[in-house]
Amino acid sequence: MTSLSKLNRREFLSGLGTSALVLGLALRTGRTMADATAGGLQEVRGGDATPALFIALEEDGTIRITCHRSEMGQQVWTSMAQIIAEELEADWSQVAIVQAPGDARYGDQNTDGSRSVRWNFHRLRVAGAAMRTMLERAAAARWGVAPGECRAAQSVVTGPGMYSATYAELAQDAAAQPLPTEAELRLKPREQWRLIGKEVPSLTVPDIVQGQGTFGIDVQLPDMLVAVVAHPPQVMASVAKLDDKAALAVPGVVRTVRLPALDGPVLFKPLGGVAVVATDTWSAIRGRAALKIEWEAGPNAGYDSQQFAETMLETARQPGTVRLRRGDVDAAMGASATRIEADYYVPHLSQTPMEPPMATARWDGDKVECWVCVQAPQRTRSVIAQACGIPEENVTVNVTWLGGGFGRKSKPDFAVEAALVAREVGRPVKLTWTREDDLQHGYYHSVSAQHLEGALDAEGKCTGILHRTVFPPIGSTFVDGLATPSWEELRQGVTDNPFHVPNLQVETGDAPAHVRIGWLRSVANIYHAFAVQSFAAELAHAAGRDQKDYLLELIGPPRQLDPRNDGAQYDNYGESLEEYPIDTGRLANVVREAAALAGWGRELPAGHGLGIAVHRSFVSYVATVIEVAVDAEGRLRIPGVWSAIDAGTVVNTRHVTAQVEGGTLYALSNALYGEITAKDGAVEQANFPQFRLMRMKEAPRDMAVTIVASDAPPGGVGEPPSPPAAPALANAIFAATGLRIRRLPIFGSGSDDRLPLDATREGESA
Amino acid sequence: MSIKLKVNGKQHEVEVSEDTPLLWVLRDHLGLTGTKFGCGVAQCGACTVHIDGKPRRACVTPVAGVGAQAEITTIEGVQGEVANAVREAWVEIDVPQCGYCQSGQIMSAVALLEQNPNPDDDAIDAGMSGNLCRCATYMRIRSAIKSAAKAGS
Structure with missing residues (x-):
């Protein structure tokens, strides 16, 4: 080396x-x-x-x-x-x-x-x-x-x-x-x-703690230049006219480099635009600000995410394509004593690792060596090779520490940018994404709309559930125009529905993508668990029952499920069902463990409420109980969060606990504040003032985790803690106030942080 | 222009435009990469350093305004009983996950404890809410600050 x-x-x-x-x-x-x-x-x-x-x-x-x-x-x-x-x-x-x-x-x-x-x-x-x-x-x-x-x-x-x-x-x-x-x-x-x-x-x-260690942004090579890119405002937009005179006049700016315009499918290709290359980061940032670019807006310029939300919700209310069928849901609805329905909406989100995407590349003849904060170094190697027209063995990808990943750094588009720019300028280049780049030019967590219906008999027992889900699939990143949810996304909380109901139907509706869609920590489990676990509490309320008791009743007796028996294609996160069954006994057990840790059933102060949710994902089981306190003005506090995880055999109890803490709060941050919106095809949130993250003062005061002792084979840990967090919070808010949250985020970024209690009657939704 | 500054007790002279934020002088010109870039608009605290003992966001601090005599301290140079106690407390319970924001968290925590050796939860929340952590290590930061405070008392 x-x-x-x-x-x-x-x-x-x-x-x-x-x-x-x-x-x-x-x-x-x-x-x-x-x-x-x-x-x-x-x-x-x-x-x-x-x-x-x-x-x-x-x-x-x-x-x-x-x-x-x-x-x-x-x-x-x-x-x-x-x-x-x-x-x-x-x-x-x-x-x-x-x-x-x-x-x-x-x-x-x-x-x-x-x-x-x-x-x-x-x-x-x-x-x-x-x-x-x-x-x-x-x-x-x-x-x-x-x-x-x-x-x-x-x-x-x-x-x-x-x-x-x-x-x-x-x-x-x-x-x-x-x-x-x-x-x-x-x-x-x-x-x-x-x-x-x-x-x-x-x-x-x-x-x-000494400030040591090398993240992607910390890489320094001799003779290295720094680049930032002016990315097109919309996906598939391109440069119509470039005037870089003012940019080149900024001291320190060396030159500009046009990146190839993006054509579909978007894959992991760079977005296009213009790179400004300078001797240091600040000069590059100033140079970029001085660029005058006229953009050709392209096919996504009509995207308005607010409007799109209504369209998706409309789709979710119409009959869709049946993807799983057990029993006869229509008959169950017809025979029910009580029938409830609810629509849920979860917006686009950005992964927002604290370290934005960063990549450094150095060419030597027709070989390139890169230092990159990527989650997928082999993929990075192959996409660089492809983009540069060189064999893979000519590409070396060294992995730095990642200042957070959360799925963003599984997509190496930024590494390709670095390789292309470095080749063009003939010197090593560190390509830096600013926070604005990260928020406005990402691969976003998919936006989703869901419609659920439930049938209860005269005793309040649930006899049927219809779950319809609509979202632009991640596959749209790989296949132009793909709009139908995949089986892999459905197995994240829809086809693997654990409830012991005789009649269950899963349907999907199509939704096209207008921004790049990609993985975000726990992926489709986020919106599916939010809907299913919120709906479980809505059913409990309709039946006049305790949330936790009713949840356990819904889960039913210990048994092993196979969604294929009901017509679904199901890959169980790449594991066999023999070794990693969908085990409702383990699911119920984490519910009981979390409830015990939280002191479920204890007397609560006025304005307080407890909510519970459970979810199996990445072949692990997590239940979470959240306590909220809501004052008369609708201000929300989170006094405590209690979780139980069954991840089979775990390697490091301390770090599993830390992942449960962090994964839960990551999801709560998104549920409370996270929303990416687009207007005219361009993302509106530019930096942290607009895309808001949870701060210390908003974090819970008390948090505890039970790791269920198990000699089962190891399950996932980094993602499974996230899905139950949002529904547990929504269920707690309902318990405290009677306000049912069906649309996230709860507050958003420009909000006054007040729950709309005035508008609240029992069961009213926000 | 040529600008003089004192970082971690050492005098430096750098040739940069006067609006260059201290952050990029530290990182690009002096090779002190422990101080991180997170937002560039003083919203995340990843770039927190001390100037004459006070926590400052280096990403919005123009280097020309700092002054040649001001004592700039970064994560690489922060020393003393409080800094040691904070580092020990951080290591003791493994506060960091990815670690990217932690230089800033530590600099803010040291400044907080220098000023208030025994902060309660509210004081910790007030002192630390300028520092974002996407891994959401907040529970452990709070607990480590309390244990560092105990060690110092």
């Missing part, structure tokens, strides 16, 4: 063999030893478990573990290292991390879908155990004893009598050992775990 003036070597050592590495050779060196690709560990469950992919033992005793997933705050460096170090019997204090570049040999590197642990747990245990086995066998050979007489612990192998050697001392010999097969390995039994399932401190935090 070439010299990097500012990069932290520890993070960017990837892809290199150095003399200090005696075992565990890096990628692409083509050497043998432990890197023996002929070994039998390339196809274990979850992918290639060849130890050298992930583990290097260095002469000074350092155990360098390669993390192939992107670190964006979920503490994946720590969790991946814990899994390996557990089976390796490594001394944790010797563990250091290096971030992997984007390379297919690591297998899937898309750090999204809450699957880093889920997909790598077994594989990394195997890698660690294989390395430990080789060390034990090397020791046995050295001492002339049976391998069974040698035991590894805390980076030392001990044998009979006084025999003892450190991993560093054994590394060379171990490298000469043949790779064991999976069948030869002895994985540690759960009761002997000393790292997995424990509160192991973060490997990144000690650097963070």
Whole structure:
């Protein structure tokens, strides 16, 4: 690797063999030893478990573990290292991390879908155990004893009598050992775990508190220029006329670069526009402000999100395409004693990581090396290769720390911009997105409208539910004009409806996209859980029952569901239903756990109310109880939030708790304030004054989390805490005030933060 | 123009336009990248530094107005009992998630505790509400500030 003036070597050592590495050779060196690709560990469950992919033992005793997933705050460096170090019997204090570049040999590197642990747990245990086995066998050979007489612990192998050697001392010999097969390995039994399932401190935090560590924005290369881009106001708009004289007159501005206009499908291609390249960031920002551009507005200029909301709600009220059918919902409605219906609306949202998209690129002939804060480095590599017309092997993608991701950084359009601009100017370029770029030119969480109907019998028992959902699908990003919700989006809270009702029907309506649509933390679960879990409380109210008791009754007896039996296509987040069933027993259990933690049923002060919601997503289960306090003027406080998560086997209890806290508040921030609107096809929110995030003073005063002890296989953690938050809040507001929230956000950005209590009668909606 | 400034006790001279915000001088010209860019309009606090001990948003502070004698302190240079207690408390319970806003959070927390060694919840909310955290680590920030306060008392 070439010299990097500012990069932290520890993070960017990837892809290199150095003399200090005696075992565990890096990628692409083509050497043998432990890197023996002929070994039998390339196809274990979850992918290639060849130890050298992930583990290097260095002469000074350092155990360098390669993390192939992107670190964006979920503490994946720590969790991946814990899994390996557990089976390796490594001394944790010797563990250091290096971030992997984007390379297919690591297998899937898309750090999204809450699957880093889920997909790598077994594989990394195997890698660690294989390395430990080789060390034990090397020791046995050295001492002339049976391998069974040698035991590894805390980076030392001990044998009979006084025999003892450190991993560093054994590394060379171990490298000469043949790779064991999976069948030869002895994985540690759960009761002997000393790292997995424990509160192991973060490997990144000690650097963070010193202001150290390299995020995407922190990359500095010799001779580097900085670029910002004037993006077209609408998707598919293009530059009609450019006058860059004033921009070029700004001191520090070096030149401008026209980016290619976007054509459909939008994929991960840059939006087009004009890059201003300067010697420093401020000059580039000033230069961009001085550009005079006339835009050709293109096909999306008619998009008005307020109008679109009404159109979508109208669609949701009409019969749609049936996607799942159990029993006969029409008959159930006809025979019902009480029938209720409700419409729900959730707006576009922006992921808004605190670090906006950032990418640095440097060309050397027809090869380009990039340093980028991306969740998907292999995808980044291929889209850069495609956009630049070079083979993938000519593209190196180094992954920096991510200052938040939340799905935005799964889309590498900004990395392509950096590569194109750097090639054009012939010098390294750091391309910086400002907050305005992030908010106005994103891949937005889809806007949605839903219509639910419920039938109750004379005893208040729910006999039928109709759920109709309408939203521009994420597929519209990949296929021009796609307007029909996909099965993958429907399995996020619609086709996997857990309620024990004899009659259930799911319908969809079409909605075209007029902005780029993309993943945002927990994706379609956000709006589906909001509607379904709000509606569950509406049914409870109609039946005159306690929310929590009625929710448990809706969930019904412990059983395992298969939406395919009712005609849905269902992929269970890529997992088998045998291993990761839709288990209503576990769902009900988190409801009871959260309720117990919150003291459900306790006497509340006047103006207070409790709300509860539960949701299974990314094969994990989370229930949340929220207490609100609403004063006579409609001002809202959140005194407490209590959650229970069943994510199966968890690797780090401290960081799982932190994800539940953060994921819940992320969702509450969006529910209270989050809304992206568009007029004339252009996003209206420019910066934090308009796109509002929760602040410290708006955060709850009390928050507690129960992690359900489980030996089930690991489920997702980063996303599952988010979906129940908004409906729990809406249900709490209803309990406190009788005001039913069916449209988000509750307050929005320009609001006076008052609930409209004057307009409230029992059951009235806002 | 040529501008003199003192950062973390060291004198510097930089050649920039006078409206350049302190943030970009720190990051682009002095290589002090611990101070982060989040919004550019003093709404998120990621760029918080101390100028003569007071928390300031570097993204809207023109460097020409700071003055050559003013003591600018960044996350890389903040020292002393309070700063140490805050860092320890942050590490003790792993406050940060992605960490991007945390330089600013720490600078605000240090300034708060310097001024009010024993803040209650309301004082913490008032002192810290200029700093956004999208990971929403607010619960842990509040609790770490209390434990840093305890350590200092």
